[in-house]
Amino acid sequence: MRIALIQQHATRDKAANVARGLASLESAARDGAEVVAFAELAFEWFHPQRPAGADPLSLAEPIDGPLVTTFQKKARELGVVLVLNFYERDGDCAYDSSPVIDADGSLLGVTRMMHITDFPCFHEQGYYTPGNTGAPVYRTRAGRIGVAICYDRHFPEYMRALALGGADVVVVPQAGTAGEWPEGLYEGELRVAALQNGYFVALCNRVGREDCVDFAGESFICGPNGDIVARAPRGEDHVLHANLRLSDCDESHARRLFLRHRRPELYATWVGR
Numbered sequence: 620m621r622i623a624l625i626q627q628h629a630t631r632d633k634a635a636n637v638a639r640g641l642a643s644l645e646s647a648a649r650d651g652a653e654v655v656a657f658a659e660l661a662f663e664w665f666h667p668q669r670p671a672g673a674d675p676l677s678l679a680e681p682i683d684g685p686l687v688t689t690f691q692k693k694a695r696e697l698g699v700v701l702v703l704n705f706y707e708r709d710g711d712c713a714y715d716s717s718p719v720i721d722a723d724g725s726l727l728g729v730t731r732m733m734h735i736t737d738f739p740c741f742h743e744q745g746y747y748t749p750g751n752t753g754a755p756v757y758r759t760r761a762g763r764i765g766v767a768i769c770y771d772r773h774f775p776e777y778m779r780a781l782a783l784g785g786a787d788v789v790v791v792p793q794a795g796t797a798g799e800w801p802e803g804l805y806e807g808e809l810r811v812a813a814l815q816n817g818y819f820v821a822l823c824n825r826v827g828r829e830d831c832v833d834f835a836g837e838s839f840i841c842g843p844n845g846d847i848v849a850r851a852p853r854g855e856d857h858v859l860h861a862n863l864r865l866s867d868c869d870e871s872h873a874r875r876l877f878l879r880h881r882r883p884e885l886y887a888t889w890v891g892r
Contacts, residue, residue, distance in 0.1 A: 620762050620788065622654045623647035624859040626838045626851050628827030629664055636662040637686065641693060647858050648697040653722070653761040656702040658825045658838075659715070659769050659794040662686060663706065665825065668832050671745030678746075679708035682729055687718050695724025700759045702766060704792035707731070712748040715768055717792055722760040730755055732768035733777060740796075740831045743770075756784035762865055765789045765818075772809060772822075776890065782816035782878065787865045789813075791822040797835040797853070806839055806847070814845035817873025819863050826854060843871035 625643045629636045640662055647655050660666070666678055680686060686705055694701045700722050707716035707729070715732035731750030735743050754777055756765045765786035771777050772791050781789050789812075795805065806822075813820045819842055826836035838851040840861045849861040868874060 620653055620863045620865055621651050622656070622788070622821055622840070622861055622863060623650070623652035624821055624823040624838045624840070624851065625655060625657050625661065626824060626826050626836050626857045626859060627658070627661060628834075628856055629661065629825065629829075631664045633663050637689065641689075643858055644690075644693060644699070644701075645697065647860070648699050650858075650860060652699060652860065654700045654702070654759070654764070654788070656790045656821060656823045657704055657792065658823045659704045659792040660706060661704060661792070661825070665794055665829055665832065665834075666706065667743045667746050668740045668830050670742045675746045676708055676711070676713050679706040679713040681708050682716070682718060682726070687720075687726070691720050691724045691726060694720045694722060698722045700761045700764070702764065702790045702792070704768065706746070713746060714750055715743070715747045716750075717766045717768055717790075719757045719759065719764060719766065727757045727759065728752070728755055730766040730768065732771055734770050734774055736770045741794075754780035754784060756781060756786045763787045767791050769793050769795075772812070775812070775815075778812045778816055782818060782873065786818050787868045788819045788821060788863065791820060793822050793824040793838075795824050795835055797833045799835070805837070806841070810841045810845040810847070813841045813843055814871075815873055815877060817843045817868050817871035817878065819843060819848070819865075819868070821861075823859075824851075826856060843868050843873065
């Protein structure tokens with residue numbers, strides 16, 4: 620699988636953000652990408668950096684709205700698989716959502732962020748309803764892909780569920796700031812998740828200064844042995860490419876050992892509290 624991560628800044632001009640994303644998508648496809656992924660809320664100003672106003676639902680759009688349909692058309696035209704992220708409205712609820720679009724433009728489904736945080740500059744509980752889609756794995760033309768949206772990556776139970784669902788690649792749409800983590804731990808937990816679960820992890824981060832946050836960039840991809848495969852620079856727009864040998868997943872310690880030796884009959888009493 621040849622994958623590309625679109626690391627780009629956002630402004631308050633959503634149309635300009637979408638146009639920039641489409642141009643990067645076309646560039647990635649010309650360079651041979653079979654899968655293209657975008658960062659969290661890639662096409663809009665990061666709303667949760669400020670507490671929610673009286674009507675946060677007015678900022679969201681439905682799954683069949685103009686954003687997703689535009690990218691469905693482009694996926695079909697270019698023949699690439701897309702993992703998006705946007706602020707989705709569904710009735711009276713709104714979600715941090717990642718539609719997954721196959722290379723023929725069909726919408727395979729949507730993953731909604733399950734765990735919702737709240738702390739300074741990340742007032743997400745005022746915007747997002749906790750997700751109700753579980754941890755789906757999508758059988759795309761390019762391979763089996765799962766999605767862990769930003770905060771969900773911190774929960775080992777969720778990351779393991781994607782492995783049990785058969786994911787070869789887990790895409791992480793991220794909104795991570797410069798200096799958010801102690802040095803090395805920003806990527807360390809995902810390198811461990813990749814090792815423990817036997818899949819590739821591809822984290823696509825936002826970049827650029829906004830109202831009260833400075834998004835770091837530094838998107839990266841790690842393999843099922845925990846090694847870094849590719850890394851984007853800090854603080855600038857970038858299209859990160861990598862060629863992933865999916866057979867490495869079958870050869871991983873996780874699939875040859877860890878997952879085979881699980882004892883799930885014990886775990887509910889340990890972690891169900």
